[in-house]
Amino acid sequence: MTAPTAHRGLLEWVSEVAALTTPDRVVWCDGSPLEWRRLTDRLVEAGTLVRLEKKPNSFWCASDPADVARDEEHTYLCTVDEADAGPTGNWMDPLDMKIVMTEHYRGSMAGRTMYVVPFCLGPLTAEKPVLGVKITDSAYVVISMHVMTRAGSAALELFGEDAEFVRCLHSVGAPLKPGQADVPWPCDRTRYVTQFPEERTVWSYGSGHGGNALLGITSVMARDEGWFAEHMLILKLTSPHGTVHHIAAAFPSACGRTSLAMLEPSIPGWKVETLGDDVAWLRFGDDGRLYAVNPGNGFSGVAPGTGWRTNPNAMRTLAEGNSVFTNVALTDDGDVWWEGCSDIAPDHLTSWRRDDWTPDSTEPAAHPGSRYCAPIAQCPVIAAEWDDPGGVPISAIFFGGRRATAVPLVAESFDWRHGVFLGATLSSETTGGVRRDPMAMLPFLGYHVGDYLQHWIDAGKDTAKLPKIFYVNWFRRGDDGRLLWPGFGENARILKWVVDRIEGHATAFHTPVGWVPGAKALDLRGLDPSSHWDVRQALTVDHDEWRAELPLIEQWFATIGDRLPAALHDELEALRRRLD
Secondary structure: OOOOOOOHHHHHHHHHHHHHHOOOEEEEOOOOHHHHHHHHHHHHHHOOEEEOOOOOOOEEEOOOOOOOOOOHHHEEEOOOOHHHHOOOOEEOOHHHHHHHHHHHHOOOOOOOEEEEEEEEEOOOOOOOOEEEEEEEOOHHHHHHHHHHOEEOHHHHHHHOOOOOOEEEEEEOOOOOOOOOOOOOOOOOOOOEEEEEHHHOEEEEEOOOOOOOOHHHHHHHHHHHHOOEEEOOEEEEEEOOOOOEEEEEEEOOOOOOHHHHHOOOOOOOOOEEEEEEOOOEEEEEOOOOOEEEEOOOOEEEEEOOOOOOOOOHHHHHHHHOOOOEEEOOEEEOOOOEEOOOOOOOOOOOEEOOOOOEEOOOOOOOOOOOOOEEEEEHHHOOOEOHHHHOOOOEEEEEEEEEOOOOOOOOOEEEOOOHHHHHHHHHOOEEEEOOEEEEOHHHOHHHOOOOHHHHHHHHHHHOOOOOOOOEEEEEOOOOEOOOOOEOOOOHHHHHHHHHHHHHHHHOOOOOEEEOOEEEOOHHHOOOOOOOHHHHHHHHHHOOOOHHHHHHHHHHHHHHHHHHHHHOOHHHHHHHHHHHHHHO
16 A cells, blocks of 8 residues: 655665564554454454444463463563663663564564554643554554554644654564465564663564554653653542642552542542543653653553443443453453453353363463553543643652551651652552562663663752652551551541641651551541541551561662662661660
């Protein structure tokens, strides 16, 4: 087909990739409903997708069991100077990596269609839209781009003849010989996800998922241009009196990010609306305040644990249809199910491995990392401002991990620098101990973590209108192992206290780790009175537990090396003094 653009750089790149990968044909994607129908019909015919009878325009998909997620072992950050990649990821010289991957790409699309997908990150009406192009030989990846980005002709119109754009190249690495039958989920056992941040380029190979780690590239763009690209939700909180505050929050996986973004408050008169549950771009406005924009167009969430009890608004979003479910279970009547979807499992399912499954089966019906993707616009609590290119002003930033001990339910930082320290030491407990994940960004950073933390510190030097920073931990446990905080809708009680702190009429105690409310400062009306003691325990700051935490923080900071900002070392010493 004739290329629908006069952008010479894009045309040359597409020609180069086609010459290298040798597809049977090249298709420029327009992002239209007709294209969606054509591609989904083709994927159903190939056995990749199963059309769901119970959800309109939605599909079930099961991947190859050996290809279920991005392989961090084979995710590389390729910077010219190895030191710029930092101590927390894999590095290879860009030239060496391109030599290796070019040989994998050579002829990798033979017998297949090469799709060219122009896309825009953020609203199409933005003053400086971030543009990209995904080249892939996977129709599954194309339909995912339909949901998750503003993809197709509307984005391509913004390219003009010379606009800069991010180059994303992906191949499943499964060429077809003439007459060779295809499989429902083509992939290669050799896999790479490789970022070239200095070139604004991502190459991925081998996996059918097409993970491109775009957040890593935009994190570098943000650093260079003086803003932030973060792994954060954005929510709008309206009080019974009509006052509005917006909150951005960073949580690692399985720490309640999506359920907070779509919270149903349990206290009367409060309202939560969402602007996004995954990525936030934060820029300073002319008034000195920090404004947030969601660059995405859809939700992509982990399915297990998402249910009517934990996140009813996510379930309502999915019930609207127009969604793709990957590696969940398929019901006999044409719906999907996963652990946590309902309290009682169906009598029979087709598991994510395409096997028969019953409640007596020893393996989960859905893969623990199974996912859904759905359009954000059909969320019943979507905020009207979600697509505003100007963004929304942020009043507070939350950092939160999963800790059974030490970390209190909520603590307000003493100031911006102390808040960066809280984010820099964000942690969750795993089977291997405590895992540090600064600002929940460690797997997504496109440059050295020490430079990233310095970027955060520097932001606090130029304006006095910074949002307050809070650290939350919904997962504090009692001596008997019980979760002390009831969670879910009750998290609105913490949001209410945060708003009261922002507006200057809520009390808190000065502790070594920040300003912490007493139980009487929280609105606990409607909670079982027997739970009030649990709340007090969840708010406790135990000095001995925090003294034991100090060497763990020191070990983490030691991995950052000489690029650790001096300000964070000073904050650690200040914490030590407060504990003494």
